[in-house]
Amino acid sequence: MIDQHLAADETVLWRAKPDRSLFLRRNRVISGLGLGFLGIAFFWMAVSILFAGAVTPFVVSIAILWGIPSLVVAGLLIIGPLVLSAREWVNTEYVLTDRRLLLQRGILRPQVGVIDLRRLPPVEVQRQDGVGNLVLLSGLALEILGQGGRQRYQPAALVLWNIAEPEQVAALIQEAAQRRTSRPWNPAGLDQPADPPGGDAQT
Helix, strand or coil, X not given: CCHHHCCCCCCEEEEECXXXXXXXXXXXXXXXXXXXXXXXXXXXXXXXXXXXXXXXXXXXXHHHHHHHHHHHHHHHHHHHXXXXXXXXXXXXXXXXXXXXXXXXXXXXXXXXXXXEHHHCCCEEEEEECCEEEEEECCCCCEEXXXXXXXXXXXXXXXXXXXXXXXXXXXXXXXXXXXXXXXXXXXXXXXXXXXXXXXXXXXX
């Protein structure tokens, strides 16, 4: 999906997907809650069956009827986050070109976010488990490309999750941004914002 948004004369400098195992473990807390819920449901159902002769059939029926939907909910809590994370991982990709940083994300309908390197905010590296996250701090201008056309908004921060060699990637992004900033402003460029940043317009 990203490829269709690349210009013919645009050079790809870096392309990657998040580390799969770490990306899928982002929702492990919810899955852990599901395991706990599953254990409680099994416990109550086992107690109800073991002590069926000591309590009234009504109490046993209530315990079993409560246990069955609890098992269903527990299964959804365990499996659901893993399925959604796996789908999101398939649709997630990061591409750095000599002009822009493109981020494809989403679960059902992935979108492509674009940051012009002329307007790249500070990049912070958060290292973990041999890989790391790249956090684009406040002040960025993100452009969403999709069927509805171009939409722009300014999120508080943006994260590239679970990237291998994050320090090297951050340096590559900043180097590409410096080269891009040093070039003359091209108001006819298709990937450019509507208004050039201050001081870059040519007279």
